[in-house]
Amino acid sequence: MSLIPAAACNFTQYLPSPPSHSAVRFSVKFTVSCCSVSSPVTVVNGNVDLKAMERNEIRLGLPSKGRMASDTLDLLKDCQLSVRQPNPRQYVADIPQLSNVEVWFQRPKDIVKKLVSGDLDLGIVGLDTLSEYGQGNEDLILVHDALAYGDCRLSLAIPKYGIFEKINSMKELAEMPQWTAEKPLRVATGFTYLGPKFLKESGLQHVEFSTADGALEAAPAMGIADAIVDLVSSGTTLKENNLKEIEGGVLLESQAVLVASKKSLLQREGFLDITHEILERFEAHLRALGQFTVVANMRGNSTEEVAERILSQPSLSGLQGPTISPVFRRSDSGVKADYYAIVICVPKKLLYKSVQQLRAIGGSGVLVSPLTYIFDEETPRWRELLSKLGL
Ligand SMILES: Nc1ncnc2c1ncn2[C@@H]1O[C@H](COP(=O)(O)OP(=O)(O)OP(=O)(O)O)[C@@H](O)[C@H]1O
Ligand SMILES: O=P(O)(O)OC[C@H]1O[C@H](OP(=O)(O)OP(=O)(O)O)[C@H](O)[C@@H]1O
Ligand SMILES: [Mg+2]
Secondary structure, eight states, X not given: OOOOOGGGOSOOOOOOOOXXXXXXXXXXXXXXXXXXXXXXXXXXXXXXXXXXXXXXXXXXEEEOSSHHHHHHHHHHHHTTOXXXXXXXXXXXXXXXXXXXXXXXXXXXXXXXXXXXXXXXXXXXXXXXXXXXHHTTOTTEEEXXXXXXOSOEEEEEXXXXXXGGTTOOBHHHHHXXXXXXXXXXXXXXXXXXXXXXXXXXXXXXXXXXXXXXXXXXXXXXXXXXXXXXXXXXXXXXXXXXXXXXXXXXXXXXXXXXXXXXXXXXHHHSTTHHHHHHHHHHHHHHHHHHHTEEEEEEEEEOSOHHHHHHHHHTSXXXXXXXXXXXXXXXXXXXXXXXXXXXXXXXXXXXXXXXXXXXXXXXXXXXXXXXXXXXXXXXXXXXXXXXXXXXXXX
């Protein structure tokens, strides 16, 4: 653990008072340990120097370590975009299916910083990291906002005991008489941008922050902080450290996202097409994850009559409607179709209900298989992206 005591702070920042409380100074004292990024590209007023545009390859940044790293590689693999890394200690790799794309393994926060500086064009990180280090930069464009892993929330937590025992909401926390200019609420967080922003908006007048890189949950018990702002997933770490979340205390719901540099999308040759392909693969795979293909036989007189019966059941309408094909059998009176095969996609959550509904209308021999991809005519996120780019 590396909590930085106030005495050892690199700098102290005072945020301006919110206009609605102009009489009372919102004194946010922040101790931050700075980390530097080296970039060959200079950024002047948010504009990337042309040097970044000189390279021809498209650069995709992937998390090099932590829990996001392997899940990200798994997602790409599931989308038939396996990353070929010659050696685990080598930070550059490629994806054979995507020519002209270089994969760079970086720490999540550095992926965001390098997107801003123009050293990367595309990246996968948690929304929490993007929001913290991107700080609303307009060059960062969310291409896919829900990659379905890395689910967690950024939350404020306080002790369950002592003066906090009866405090269950942000409102109650803000109204506690204990917080004064001399003795502010001490908050430990690694989120040095989102933390103060949130607390300022929550109406807390007197807050002091300290920062740390990990094991923040120990800070209240150690007497270093009164509250923490950190990621929560199962809630086990909070529970084990006698901490609780409170109403209104969630800053952000997060999961893995695909983010791109707007400038690169608009200027780098071939990048928009690559982004389209990656987005299509992700969307098709993620959509399929929630569905099963169900095949069943059903006795009937015509496709229309079978369709009537299927569509009378709420869970059997499929993506666009059922596919129904006659099953031909030879009989004494010749070839006839008195059975029909039906194929539908069914949400995983509704599988058993769907099977019951199929049986209720005469379905038999129900086969269920996993789906790998569902490619739609056009992905909604692609349309959104084009509109964000003004195209
Ligand atoms: N407990 C969690 N459960 C699920 N996802 C999480 C959890 N903690 C973090 N994440 C997500 O994974 C991302 C990476 O977190 P991780 O803890 O692996 O790396 P890190 O915090 O950058 O590195 P380290 O913890 O080694 O300092 C976070 O930005 C967040 O999006
Ligand atoms: O709600 P839970 O499922 O218990 O998960 C929450 C914990 O996970 C993360 O820590 P991590 O494991 O990344 O360790 P770190 O503090 O070293 O980053 C986060 O910072 C919390 O401490
Ligand atoms: Mg961590």
